[in-house]
Amino acid sequence: MSLAGSEIRRAKLRFGLLTGAVALLVFLVLLLSTLSGALVGALIGALQGLRADGIVYADFARDNIAASRLDPGSAEAVAAVPGVAAASAVGTFTTAAQIEGASADVQIFGFVPGAPGAPSGLSSGRLPESPGEVAVDGAGQIGDTITLDPAGTELTIVGLLRGAQFNALPTLYTPLETYDEAAAATNPGLPFVPVNAVAFDVADGADAEAVAQAITDAVPGVKGYTLDTAVALIPGIESITQSFGILVGLTFVIGIVVIGFFFLILTVQKLKPFTLLRAIGTSTGRLAATVAIQITIVVLVASAIALALTLLAVQGLNTGIPVNLDPGLIGGTIVAVWIFSLIAGLLSIRRIARIDPASAVGAR
Amino acid sequence: MNDPVVDATSSTPDGPGPSPSQDAAGHPGALLRVENVSKVYGSGHTAVTALDDATMSVDQGEFVALLGPSGSGKTTLISIIGGLLSASSGSVHIGNVDVTTLGGKERTKFRAERVGFVFQSANLVPFLTARENLLYVATLVKTPKKAASQRADQLLEELGLAGRAKNLPEQLSGGERQRVAIGRALMNDPDLVLVDEPTAALDTALGRQVVQLLRREIKDRGKTGIMVTHDLRMVEYTDRVFEILDGHLTHVESPSALGH
Ligand SMILES: Nc1ncnc2c1ncn2[C@@H]1O[C@H](COP(=O)(O)OP(=O)(O)OP(=O)(O)O)[C@@H](O)[C@H]1O
Ligand SMILES: [Mg+2]
Numbered sequence: 001m002s003l004a005g006s007e008i009r010r011a012k013l014r015f016g017l018l019t020g021a022v023a024l025l026v027f028l029v030l031l032l033s034t035l036s037g038a039l040v041g042a043l044i045g046a047l048q049g050l051r052a053d054g055i056v057y058a059d060f061a062r063d064n065i066a067a068s069r070l071d072p073g074s075a076e077a078v079a080a081v082p083g084v085a086a087a088s089a090v091g092t093f094t095t096a097a098q099i100e101g102a103s104a105d106v107q108i109f110g111f112v113p114g115a116p117g118a119p120s121g122l123s124s125g126r127l128p129e130s131p132g133e134v135a136v137d138g139a140g141q142i143g144d145t146i147t148l149d150p151a152g153t154e155l156t157i158v159g160l161l162r163g164a165q166f167n168a169l170p171t172l173y174t175p176l177e178t179y180d181e182a183a184a185a186t187n188p189g190l191p192f193v194p195v196n197a198v199a200f201d202v203a204d205g206a207d208a209e210a211v212a213q214a215i216t217d218a219v220p221g222v223k224g225y226t227l228d229t230a231v232a233l234i235p236g237i238e239s240i241t242q243s244f245g246i247l248v249g250l251t252f253v254i255g256i257v258v259i260g261f262f263f264l265i266l267t268v269q270k271l272k273p274f275t276l277l278r279a280i281g282t283s284t285g286r287l288a289a290t291v292a293i294q295i296t297i298v299v300l301v302a303s304a305i306a307l308a309l310t311l312l313a314v315q316g317l318n319t320g321i322p323v324n325l326d327p328g329l330i331g332g333t334i335v336a337v338w339i340f341s342l343i344a345g346l347l348s349i350r351r352i353a354r355i356d357p358a359s360a361v362g363a364r
Numbered sequence: 365m366n367d368p369v370v371d372a373t374s375s376t377p378d379g380p381g382p383s384p385s386q387d388a389a390g391h392p393g394a395l396l397r398v399e400n401v402s403k404v405y406g407s408g409h410t411a412v413t414a415l416d417d418a419t420m421s422v423d424q425g426e427f428v429a430l431l432g433p434s435g436s437g438k439t440t441l442i443s444i445i446g447g448l449l450s451a452s453s454g455s456v457h458i459g460n461v462d463v464t465t466l467g468g469k470e471r472t473k474f475r476a477e478r479v480g481f482v483f484q485s486a487n488l489v490p491f492l493t494a495r496e497n498l499l500y501v502a503t504l505v506k507t508p509k510k511a512a513s514q515r516a517d518q519l520l521e522e523l524g525l526a527g528r529a530k531n532l533p534e535q536l537s538g539g540e541r542q543r544v545a546i547g548r549a550l551m552n553d554p555d556l557v558l559v560d561e562p563t564a565a566l567d568t569a570l571g572r573q574v575v576q577l578l579r580r581e582i583k584d585r586g587k588t589g590i591m592v593t594h595d596l597r598m599v600e601y602t603d604r605v606f607e608i609l610d611g612h613l614t615h616v617e618s619p620s621a622l623g624h
Contacts, residue, residue: 007491011491272486278472279448280504281473283469284472358448360481361439361483
């Protein structure tokens with residue numbers, strides 16, 4: 001016979017309200033972390049998901065891919081550095097496009113199929129292989145045609161990507177030749193189309209950090225980065241992730257403290273029966289376990305409700321950026337709420353440990 | 365004060381049944397032996413001596429009363445006997461266990477296994493039904509489920525509560541609640557049943573009924589019982605009477621000697 005379950009059954013309203021409050025707090029944490037993840041993903045997902053060990057910018061670019069311009073021949077110079085297994089050019093710019101009859105801004109990336117710099121996150125279809133093909137995140141369906149303005153380049157969607165956006169714009173990935181055509185038509189009169197970056201893979205066993213440094217040293221006018229460093233250095237990203245981190249963290253901490261206090265209140269309300277239970281021979285450990293079991297039940301039920309609310313919110317809210325639930329993030333958040341709630345429950349357990357069973361006797 | 369000297373030659377063999385001529389200091393075979401127990405609450409200036417050199421013994425199968433005015437130390441004494449409170453000095457033996465030397469965990473176990481308490485008020489766990497209040501204590505000593513169910517049902521039946529088994533304490537009358545508490549106290553087949561003013565919240569007729577029931581359950585099962593009461597009329601259901609005045613415990617030879 002379980003004390004924890006019996007009490008919940010006999011105090012449905014109290015535990016129902018508590019579960020509702022905890023569910024709202026968990027919902028807030030889940031929604032905030034999902035949205036911040038989505039926003040950061042939409043801003044820099046393209047770089048995060050780039051299939052490469054490292055990337056090279058022009059040394060004047062101040063760590064910013066959009067400000068970087070490289071001679072298309074730089075890829076060969078990078079490839080020649082010892083420790084580099086393969087290197088190829090990556091280009092990107094923002095342009096207008098006609099998608100499904102409407103005009104929109106898009107970010108376009110040019111890459112060499114099968115070489116470093118290809119996107120990841122394919123959710124359906126395939127990556128483009130031949131000129132005129134494109135994989136997209138955030139615009140159209142497979143088989144649709146996208147027309148770039150003012151270049152007039154027509155692209156056929158062959159694959160859909162997820163988490164591959166840049167600057168929170170619909171993002172297109174097309175073979176470098178098609179990219180060059182579009183770029184030349186967008187900027188008439190250029191003697192050649194520059195690329196923005198060179199993506200590289202390192203040889204087996206080589207250290208990406210060391211190779212990036214070797215590239216900086218060996219190739220004039222460029223700076224090499226590991227992919228992680230390049231992502232971390234994207235201007236503004238650090239402050240965005242930090243701000244969201246503070247927001248999510250604070251919500252989380254407040255939520256945990258509130259849950260801890262809720263259970264402390266419930267425990268203090270139950271001191272009389274708990275004292276009686278101690279007097280008739282219940283160990284402190286068993287009472288503590290009762291509280292822990294109740295916290296677990298409340299947090300799990302509340303998490304299920306919060307998850308449902310988050311799903312509804314993600315579908316119902318129009319955020320303008322692709323929002324996907326990350327099972328790892330959600331699972332991690334729920335486990336963290338659970339563990340920290342148990343820790344907050346120590347407040348109650350400390351109170352239980354201080355119960356003097358002798359005070360159950362008499363009318364005292 | 366009673367003579368604390370143990371006179372082994374005059375002692376009768378152990379066994380159920382009253383032995384009113386027995387000296388309060390008892391004999392080595394008594395189930396309960398309280399020896400020179402004192403209890404001082406607080407210290408220094410504010411120290412209160414609640415119990416002063418109390419000595420008593422109770423045989424297996426006896427049902428004794430503990431009388432005394434308010435604040436005389438009755439609750440203090442049965443709390444020490446039942447392992448709820450530690451004594452300042454002296455020893456309490458139940459069988460061959462010295463309760464005063466048990467550690468915290470052992471005392472908790474001792475209370476679950478060997479003592480049945482009926483408290484004056486707030487006796488039952490409010491979120492458990494009458495039957496669950498009985499079944500719960502069985503889980504403290506790991507009684508098999510089936511045996512516990514049978515025993516709980518039998519006790520509830522004997523206490524006239526078969527029809528109230530599924531009620532929560534708040535749905536029971538005061539007398540019914542005290543009867544459930546008696547059932548709870550007997551559930552784990554304890555050696556000792558300690559009862560603190562079971563009738564305080566009841567009217568006389570109901571009080572008599574509850575005490576009669578208590579006596580019957582204790583006697584039928586060969587248990588040893590101590591009942592704290594301020595009500596002289598309840599004394600007739602007990603085998604012997606002890607009285608406390610200002611922390612001094614005395615054995616009352618015959619109830620008619622209770623002048624006060
Ligand atoms: N925790 C405590 N701290 C200090 N003094 C206490 C404490 N508990 C009891 N006392 C004192 O010890 C004395 C005996 O108390 P006890 O509760 O044993 O009396 P009692 O005989 O049970 O009285 P009543 O019939 O009113 O229940 C009283 O003077 C009381 O004030
Ligand atoms: Mg008392």
